[in-house]
Amino acid sequence: MAGDQLQVLNALDLAKTQLYHFTAIVIAGMGFFTDAYDLFSISLVTKLLGRLYYTKPGALTPGTLPPGVSSSVVGVALVGTLAGQLFFGWLGDKMGRKRVYGVTLILMVLCSVASGFSFGSSPKGVMASLCFFRFWLGFGIGGDYPLSATIMSEYANKKTRGAFIAAVFAMQGFGILFSGIVSLVVSAGFDHKYKAPTYEDNAAASTVPQADYVWRIILMFGSLPAALTYYWRMKMPETARYTALVAKNAKQAAQDMGKVLNVEIEAEEEKVRRITESKSTSFGLFSKEFVRRHGLHLFGTTSTWFLLDIAFYSQNLFQKDVFSAIGWIPPAKTMNAIHEVFQISKAQTLIALCSTVPGYWFTVAFIDIIGRFAIQLMGFFFMTVFMFAIAIPYQHWTEKANRIGFVVMYALTFFFANFGPNATTFVVPAEIFPARLRSTCHGISAAAGKAGAIVGAYGFLYAAQSKDPSKRDAGYPRWHWCEELPHCSWRH
Numbered sequence: 001m002a003g004d005q006l007q008v009l010n011a012l013d014l015a016k017t018q019l020y021h022f023t024a025i026v027i028a029g030m031g032f033f034t035d036a037y038d039l040f041s042i043s044l045v046t047k048l049l050g051r052l053y054y055t056k057p058g059a060l061t062p063g064t065l066p067p068g069v070s071s072s073v074v075g076v077a078l079v080g081t082l083a084g085q086l087f088f089g090w091l092g093d094k095m096g097r098k099r100v101y102g103v104t105l106i107l108m109v110l111c112s113v114a115s116g117f118s119f120g121s122s123p124k125g126v127m128a129s130l131c132f133f134r135f136w137l138g139f140g141i142g143g144d145y146p147l148s149a150t151i152m153s154e155y156a157n158k159k160t161r162g163a164f165i166a167a168v169f170a171m172q173g174f175g176i177l178f179s180g181i182v183s184l185v186v187s188a189g190f191d192h193k194y195k196a197p198t199y200e201d202n203a204a205a206s207t208v209p210q211a212d213y214v215w216r217i218i219l220m221f222g223s224l225p226a227a228l229t230y231y232w233r234m235k236m237p238e239t240a241r242y243t244a245l246v247a248k249n250a251k252q253a254a255q256d257m258g259k260v261l262n263v264e265i266e267a268e269e270e271k272v273r274r275i276t277e278s279k280s281t282s283f284g285l286f287s288k289e290f291v292r293r294h295g296l297h298l299f300g301t302t303s304t305w306f307l308l309d310i311a312f313y314s315q316n317l318f319q320k321d322v323f324s325a326i327g328w329i330p331p332a333k334t335m336n337a338i339h340e341v342f343q344i345s346k347a348q349t350l351i352a353l354c355s356t357v358p359g360y361w362f363t364v365a366f367i368d369i370i371g372r373f374a375i376q377l378m379g380f381f382f383m384t385v386f387m388f389a390i391a392i393p394y395q396h397w398t399e400k401a402n403r404i405g406f407v408v409m410y411a412l413t414f415f416f417a418n419f420g421p422n423a424t425t426f427v428v429p430a431e432i433f434p435a436r437l438r439s440t441c442h443g444i445s446a447a448a449g450k451a452g453a454i455v456g457a458y459g460f461l462y463a464a465q466s467k468d469p470s471k472r473d474a475g476y477p478r479w480h481w482c483e484e485l486p487h488c489s490w491r492h
Contacts, residue, residue: 036175084142089443107140116220180349359418381421
């Protein structure tokens, strides 16, 4: 088989690590930086949205988003992402990685800006337009998953391919961290300039009109990193594996990679024709031959990604509710609306800085040393251990003296998610499938993950709808206990 390897692909596999590898990591990684920012920044502002649009005049308690609205605002981008992964994954194999790559980025930039300009004459109108734009934002984000993974896989050398693909995905951690930092800066600036009282005396007074700018600025800021990398994405040549093995243009593949590697590469047009016309390499998606060769692989990549994202997204999107429940974030009545955004952002930034980001880069450092399977198995194991450790003695952790212990254990679940299956589920589909089906199969695998994320997001909201009045001061969303109170502004 080694003799059948094209010279251009062999040159890529054996190339020493050099500048173009790191350039590709940054260009592809900034897409994931933006993806994470856009998907997770919404969790920082949902409580503010409730205060702004669902607090009744003269109410004794601030408003929160009703369950249906909250689930839509949080989950609609995940639904769009799932659709985008399937569509753009398929399109990347049909039209080429580069051609589709710019479309996803433009969609992300436009819809990120549009989310900040969500409009309407009523709270429902504003939330509906926000959900509309976030669906299409998610659609663009979905395309970035299979395309970035496939491009990096096909640009990388064989020795450090896993580390390079994982490094692209690790930019997701910086996106989560950056969303917290931006939210901290924006909320601190507005809280200092437009100081409002707490809502103990008047719920409406605790939310100054200028707070409406806070969530809009935070959401719109996600367009900036994506816009900055558009030019460089368009300058990248198409990957040699697509050009040679799918487009069947041996001459163009040799020219493109010759410029990248700064070497002379023979076109080998006859060998390309022989390889692409071979029956052993021309089977279609979901054909009997595909099922025989890759059916188990596809089941493995989809099932593990699905199971992982149930936990990963429910944890990330609802950190604020978990921290409020154990008292790590102060009760809402002690803060005005903007300061509440600051406290939520501070907690999530600390978790990202101390556990989420390090977990990604541990994977980058060790994936080509200890392997994908070992990291994935280890990550699932320790996630399970720490989740049981905080769930079974839950009452113990909610006591004030034990809260720090809870936060540490909770943070470790994020560390081992990222130094574990959250990274490996992204890496493996980019390596294991044939070039002409790689983007499609990665998109299917990623879409299974987003299906898990949707289950986790909507399942968390459903499970959280406790009506126990004793929990109303712990920071739970108001619909948990509102029906029990005669003065409840939302119910009336």
